[in-house]
């Protein structure tokens with residue numbers, strides 16, 4: 428285990444706390460996964476890249492992390508007040524296919540998008556519909572302990588039976604001791620609370636009670652037999668059940684978007700802790716929440732219609748540019764989307780990648796032999812210290828990136844001298860690979876599988892030489908054709924005063 432001073436901001440206590448998992452080196456981490464009824468958008472990228480960096484850093488520190496992230500394929504309604512349609516069923520009806528087909532299609536596409544963003548796959552990706560038996564069991568326990576009641580084939584959690592309800596979101600919102608920067612959070616919780624309170628009480632005893640199990644209306648496709656008749660689970664109980672099934676009674680970390688603090692996570696706590704009974708350990712030690720992606724200050728989301736799917740975004744900006752863009756803001760701060768901001772991130776990405784390539788080319792025998800220069804050794808050590816300090820500060824990726832870009836400047840200075848030793852290049856290269864690649868997940872590796880990199884570079888040098896020959900012979904059509912055909916396969920040639928270089932797009 429690496430020595431560290433990691434502190435995280437815990438939504439439950441509203442404090443910055445030293446990270447100490449229950450049984451180190453093991454860490455059990457659950458993050459609310461996507462509801463699979465449409466393509467992932469930039470908002471999803473913010474959430475899953477944020478938690479990807481958290482997992483990567485914990486593993487880098489030496490923790491043995493079990494990362495569970497569910498797939499919600501049933502029970503997530505269009506309205507948080509237990510009314511409205513199931514989102515997956517609604518999408519299936521529009522396309523006249525079975526809901527499971529929608530869930531399957533968008534689950535696959537979700538993983539494809541996340542793979543492109545270099546987001547590590549969770550260790551376990553449980554489907555809600557695969558855990559109906561466990562959900563029914565938890566509902567039974569809550570009924571038996573008097574925390575739930577049945578009404579007309581549905582079962583509701585009795586909020587009045589659980590005095591701790593509201594501890595996470597701070598139902599008395601004005602008493603919340605939150606930092607000024609958390610106003611968006613506060614506002615969102617307030618709106619949600621009043622939305623539920625204003626909802627029709629119907630068969631509920633209290634407007635704040637929430638569904639554990641819903642009776643299936645006629646024509647509802649996703650339904651299962653239960654002691655209360657045919658129905659389907661509530662969205663909140665799915666996460667409680669899947670988290671505890673794979674990580675035990677208490678989770679070290681539960682993550683999700685801030686819009687899920689209330690009601691989703693508040694309800695998860697109530698179900699888990701009420702079922703465990705008084706005196707039992709709590710459901711979650713650290714609650715971590717990521718902020719949202721905004722467009723001109725407004726939340727980006729499917730329901731608002733102002734979202735950009737990742738697939739559309741990838742047409743304009745390579746996935747690593749989007750990853751870099753997301754990491755430029757703290758996970759607890761909003762990320763404001765604009766084309767200009769992404770174009771700026773693209774420039775940054777090229778700077779980082781070109782430097783990594785330059786260092787790699789030097790490693791092919793381009794520089795004089797010998798160990799790393801002492802001044803560079805010192806700079807790298809100082810950069811590492813600053814990088815870890817940033818990451819220990821509640822995963823401050825923006826500051827960590829700033830350290831990396833300082834190092835880019837240093838690397839380019841060294842490369843520019845022309846006399847950098849291979850030892851210096853190797854030290855800088857491995858530092859970028861570890862801090863930028865392993866921890867921040869920026870894929871600085873050049874395609875390796877089945878490719879001899881030295882050979883590849885030599886082959887491109889031959890093409891560059893042939894193009895130069897063509898230009899000298901004033902055969903510009905030939906020279907342009909070489910450049911154009913390389914461009915078509917994703918290789919860019921750049922003419923600089925010092926000669927022509929190549930890079931991947």
Ligand SMILES: [Zn+2]
Nearest residue numbers: 459460666691
């Ligand atoms: Zn969840």
